[in-house]
Amino acid sequence: xxxxxxxxxxGDPIIKDLKYDREIIELTKDSTRDKFSANPSIKASEFTxxxxxxxxxxxxxxxxxxxxxxxxxxxxxxVVAQVFEEE
Numbered sequence: 001x002x003x004x005x006x007x008x009x010x011g012d013p014i015i016k017d018l019k020y021d022r023e024i025i026e027l028t029k030d031s032t033r034d035k036f037s038a039n040p041s042i043k044a045s046e047f048t049x050x051x052x053x054x055x056x057x058x059x060x061x062x063x064x065x066x067x068x069x070x071x072x073x074x075x076x077x078x079v080v081a082q083v084f085e086e087e
Contacts, residue, residue: 004081008034047071
């Protein structure tokens with residue numbers, strides 16, 4: 001199991017727990033601690049792969065490494081983490 005904790009602009013945590021059973025990656029996303037969330041909830045989803053992509057952000061004038069969960073069913077995608085790449 002891996003837990004990834006990200007924070008909103010206001011500093012509220014969004015918790016993502018990932019569990020892998022050698023076939024499926026189960027993601028549980030908890031936004032109940034986000035005071036500004038329009039729909040605070042705990043949701044579970046299933047994915048089949050983790051993909052790492054590099055993308056440029058015009059806003060930040062730099063590159064991010066994104067860790068994405070993807071599923072073959074309807075090309076569902078969820079960003080697990082974004083890491084700003086320093087020069």
